[in-house]
Amino acid sequence: MIALFKKYYYGDIPDDNSGGSSKPLPTGGDLEGAWPLWEVFIRSKQGLDHKHAGSLHAADAQMAIENARDVYTRRNEGISIWVVESKYIHASNPDDAESFYEPATDKIYRHPTFYSLPDELKHM
């Protein structure tokens, strides 16, 4: 039962054992191995973009959307749902973090904060 509650975070979705499986559905017992993992994205009433809400297991897209409705919108969180099988999400490797992200930390000139704005310009 414990295995059902494994939570995946960005960047650590395993490539090999997540996502769809070609194994036939078992008739009972260990569903974990058979139902693919899906990532759920919810758009809230206020938001324009779909935000990652979490993941869940489902046999197909239809079931994934219904499961997402039941699991992630029961407290009025959203008005639109996207689901995608986790295996189709490719994540950056945490080991690359140094070369990927650190070079940007000392390049403050990339932020548009070095311009003096005329007083007439409002709402910036």
Next chain:
Amino acid sequence: MNDALISYILHLADNTLILAQQNSAWCAHGPILEQDIAITNISLDLLGQARNFYQYAAQIINSAKAPSPLKRAGGEVTEDTLAYLRDTRDFKNCLLVEQANGDWGKTILRQFLFSNYQYLLYEKLQHSNDEQIAAIAAKALKEVIYHLRWSSEWVIRLGDGTEESHQRMQNAIDELCMYVDELFTKADYETALLKENISVDVSLLKNAWYKKTGEIFSEATLKIPENVFQQTGGKQGIHTERLGYILAEMQFMQRAYPNSVW
């Protein structure tokens, strides 16, 4: 007229309360986490509907001057006294909803058979001449549409699934189909309220119900057995043995510790 109205509202409330109580037993026992939440959501939807109906019934009972056997110990009637302090003979739910959960397939099938009925009923009931009943039905209809969609999906999945899931669904049909006709058999209180267009003539829903059920079953490769002897009585308070067990568990706390609160 008042007695019939109270009976009718209690009938609507009891249907949803008993099914809610039964479904809630799946909480933490669902086949997978997601479906555990789904069936519990449905249970809570039904409980919410029951509360609306009970609150309305309590309001009518309290405003009537005549003494009511439901007013126990001289106190006011509330939704809680109606749910927790009536005995099996007072409950007017149909027999279908008090049938045992069985396996997941049977619970799904029970939900489908009932949601299909409830959908057709509330669709008409939202135009009832009783404004309060109409409003409750209109609000609940949105929930029921989802229950019907969800349970239909599962009936198809399991019926047209593996050999074992198909067999289990067919067994569930054999166990539950004898409680279907009661849904479409008018009780005296339903007949009494027809003239004023407060209740719905449930006998007229039967064809639409069988049409929808037939569509889903044919997609699910399931068969409805024919010429099954039909059980009735629940709507008049004549129940199967199981309702006693359901109430015993549900009402225990209020019976053992009267007026206890959270």
